Amino acid sequence: MTTNAIEFAGVSKAFGKRAVLREVSFSIAAGSAFVLLGRSGTGKSVTLKLICGLLKADSGTIQVGCRDITKLESNDLVETRKKMGFLFQSAALFDSISVGENVAFPLRRNTTAPDGEIREKARALLEKVGLGEEYDSLPGDLSGGMRKRAGLARALAVEPEILLVDEPSAGLDPITSREIDELLLKVKTDSKVTLVVVTHNIPSARSLADRLAFLDEGKLLQEGTAEELEQSKHQMIRDFMKSQQSG
Amino acid sequence: MFENVMAGVEDALDWWGGLCLFAGRVVRESFRRPFEFVEILKQVFEIGWRSTPLIILSGVAVGGVLSLHTRASLERFGAESMIPTALAFALVKETGPLVTGLLISGRVGAGIGAELGGMRVTEQIDALESLAVNSFNYLVVTRVFACVIAMPLLTVVMNFSGILGSFFAETVVSGTSFTYYFNAAFSSLGFSDFIPPTLKTAVFGFIIGTTSCHLGYNATGGAQGVGRASTQSVVLSSIFLIVGNVVLVKLISFLYTGSGG
Numbered sequence: 166m167t168t169n170a171i172e173f174a175g176v177s178k179a180f181g182k183r184a185v186l187r188e189v190s191f192s193i194a195a196g197s198a199f200v201l202l203g204r205s206g207t208g209k210s211v212t213l214k215l216i217c218g219l220l221k222a223d224s225g226t227i228q229v230g231c232r233d234i235t236k237l238e239s240n241d242l243v244e245t246r247k248k249m250g251f252l253f254q255s256a257a258l259f260d261s262i263s264v265g266e267n268v269a270f271p272l273r274r275n276t277t278a279p280d281g282e283i284r285e286k287a288r289a290l291l292e293k294v295g296l297g298e299e300y301d302s303l304p305g306d307l308s309g310g311m312r313k314r315a316g317l318a319r320a321l322a323v324e325p326e327i328l329l330v331d332e333p334s335a336g337l338d339p340i341t342s343r344e345i346d347e348l349l350l351k352v353k354t355d356s357k358v359t360l361v362v363v364t365h366n367i368p369s370a371r372s373l374a375d376r377l378a379f380l381d382e383g384k385l386l387q388e389g390t391a392e393e394l395e396q397s398k399h400q401m402i403r404d405f406m407k408s409q410q411s412g
Numbered sequence: 413m414f415e416n417v418m419a420g421v422e423d424a425l426d427w428w429g430g431l432c433l434f435a436g437r438v439v440r441e442s443f444r445r446p447f448e449f450v451e452i453l454k455q456v457f458e459i460g461w462r463s464t465p466l467i468i469l470s471g472v473a474v475g476g477v478l479s480l481h482t483r484a485s486l487e488r489f490g491a492e493s494m495i496p497t498a499l500a501f502a503l504v505k506e507t508g509p510l511v512t513g514l515l516i517s518g519r520v521g522a523g524i525g526a527e528l529g530g531m532r533v534t535e536q537i538d539a540l541e542s543l544a545v546n547s548f549n550y551l552v553v554t555r556v557f558a559c560v561i562a563m564p565l566l567t568v569v570m571n572f573s574g575i576l577g578s579f580f581a582e583t584v585v586s587g588t589s590f591t592y593y594f595n596a597a598f599s600s601l602g603f604s605d606f607i608p609p610t611l612k613t614a615v616f617g618f619i620i621g622t623t624s625c626h627l628g629y630n631a632t633g634g635a636q637g638v639g640r641a642s643t644q645s646v647v648l649s650s651i652f653l654i655v656g657n658v659v660l661v662k663l664i665s666f667l668y669t670g671s672g673g
Contacts, residue, residue: 219538243544251542257535271543319543329542 169228170195170327170359171216176225178211185211187383188225193376195326198353198360200370202394202405203380209363210254212380213329216361217251218242229327247275250320250358254332256312258304264315265291265300271322290318294348310341317348328352330362334369346372367406379405434626435618441546441553451554452561459520459555460562467566470515471508471573472580478502479578483585492586496596499578504601505609508571510657513616516563517649521624524555525645528628529638537629552629556621563617564610571610608664615660616653623649 171193178186185208193199201209214220215227218234227234229245237245258267269287272278278286291297294314304312313333320328333349334342346369353360353373364370370377371391378388379402387397395406482495482502528551531537540547579593624645631641 214538217542219541239546243546246542246544249542251539253535253539253542255535257539259536259539260530260534274543274545323543 168195169193170197170230171199171361172226172228173212173215174226174228176215176222176227178208178215178220178223184383186215186222186380189380189383189385190225191378191385191388193359193361195359196357197375198362198373200374200377201361201363201380202365202367202370202377203386204405205365207380208383209380210331213251213331213361213363216327217246217249217329247323248326250323250325250328252313252316252320252328252330252333254335256304256316258312258315258319260304262303263300264296264302264304264307267304267315268318268322271319275323287318287322290322291315293321294318295344310337310344313337313341313345314348317345317352321352324356325358327359327361330360330364332363332365334364334366342366342369349373367408430630431623431626434629435622437548438553438556438618438622438625441549442557444546444549446546446549448550448554451550452557455554455558456561459516459558460565463516463519463562463566464569466515466519467512467570468573470511471570472577474507474511474570475499475503475574475577475579476581478507478574479581480585482578483582493596495582496575496578496588496593497600500575500597500601501605503574503578504571504606506661508574509567509609509613509616510654512563512567512570513613513620513653513657514650516559516566516616517620517624517653518646520559521620521645521649522642524621524624525628525631526638526642528552528625529631529641532629532631533634533638548629552625555625556618559617559621560614561617563613563620567610567613604668608668612657612660612664615656619652619656620649623652 169192173189173191176186176189177184189208189212201212203209211220215222216229216234218237222235225235230248232241232245234242234245258264259270262270265284265287268290269283272283272286276283288297288300291300294317296311296314296318299307299311299315304315307315317330320330330349333345337345349360349362350372352358360373362370362373374391376388377391377394379386379394379397379399381401386399387394387402391406394402397403397406478499479495482498483492486492486494486498528537531551537547537551540550575594575597579588579590579597582588582593583590627641627645627648631637633640
């Protein structure tokens with residue numbers, strides 16, 4: 166029997182009078198890759214932030230592992246987040262410290278390893294994402310794709326059980342975008358991490374996802390495999406899947 | 413028209429409520445683990461040590477100008493010998509603390525507002541949280557603490573620089589010796605003249621730190637929002653500081669003379 170890493174049950178979220186998610190329910194099996202699709206502004210990134218506890222749901226429950234994240238106090242939330250990695254759309258690297266120190270940051274905060282070991286691990290992670298030479302560079306000196314890769318290295322630093330990825334190919338050229346996808350695929354195959362990815366890029370979604378979900382106007386329209394979504398009864402989903410076949 | 417006024421009042425109350433809750437959270441989180449000692453030291457260096465050249469330069473200039481004005485006034489009554497004492501009192505009791513507060517709210521308030529605002533709109537604060545770091549404790553409490561620690565120290569530097577500046581101005585005009593001037597300046601100053609005004613600047617530090625952190629930490633609206641947070645940090649912390657000073661002076665007078673006046 167497969168266990169669920171994440172379970173949404175009747176989750177709603179609004180900002181002021183604007184409802185972003187309405188009674189959304191789905192579950193993600195541990196160790197699987199789940200891709201959230203949908204047009205811009207349909208609540209995909211909000212869903213990721215809800216999983217991480219960066220936003221509070223207005224109603225419903227969000228089970229992460231064996232804990233309902235909507236009911237956790239700040240200290241327990243911190244403990245739960247230690248098992249998660251988050252790659253932000255903008256990479257969100259800390260711009261006042263070097264790329265290497267960005268990657269070392271979660272290790273310094275959440276482990277008791279000695280400084281030399283932390284630096285070594287940060288360097289190894291940067292090498293893994295192809296940025297071995299950039300340890301001392303500042304984030305501002307990197308290109309968009311390099312920032313994403315550095316962000317991924319930072320998200321992987323604490324060997325998370327759940328990796329949340331927001332728009333990995335946004336603003337990147339097709340080649341760099343494919344490189345990021347390959348890195349994510351490698352992460353997926355090399356570890357038992359549960360991957361939750363928000364993307365508009367259908368080829369990217371196909372290569373990564375075990376299951377996909379399509380959000381529209383805050384509602385979960387359909388969930389299934391890529392093939393199931395291609396033959397959806399909803400015209401919008403079929404169009405969405407077709408329109409970006411090439412990329 | 414009436415609805416607009418009510419909406420304005422509601423917004424203002426909302427903002428004030430937000431600021432008060434934020435200040436309360438700063439106090440509450442100060443007692444909560446983990447204590448970010450390294451980050452506090454780093455911020456004391458950034459806020460305190462890096463402000464020292466500005467404070468010394470301003471202190472010397474303010475002291476020099478005060479000396480020139482005081483001489484012009486006291487000369488009329490043949491009381492030039494009172495210049496060192498009068499200036500020391502003026503600097504230590506009021507001018508030093510207030511000028512330091514205003515300079516720091518300009519330099520540090522703007523810096524904190526822009527830095528935290530920038531971090532908020534580029535998702536760096538969310539990134540901190542996602543890395544299992546209490547961002548409020550790490551970014552806000554440390555900065556407010558650093559302001560509270562740095563302000564009294566910078567005020568002492570300002571007072572000393574001011575007296576030094578007034579000595580330079582005085583010695584050019586009258587050739588007063590260094591020993592005479594400093595003896596005259598400090599002989600009539602007691603600890604009760606020095607300690608309360610200097611310690612009240614810790615409250616200034618709390619006001620500057622809390623106001624600018626509140627504006628930066630809750631910034632919205634991209635680059636424009638960051639600019640707004642930075643500007644408002646300077647303007648509002650300066651205003652709160654000046655108003656707060658009136659209350660603190662009255663309080664200190666009440667506590668030390670029992671008169672409140």
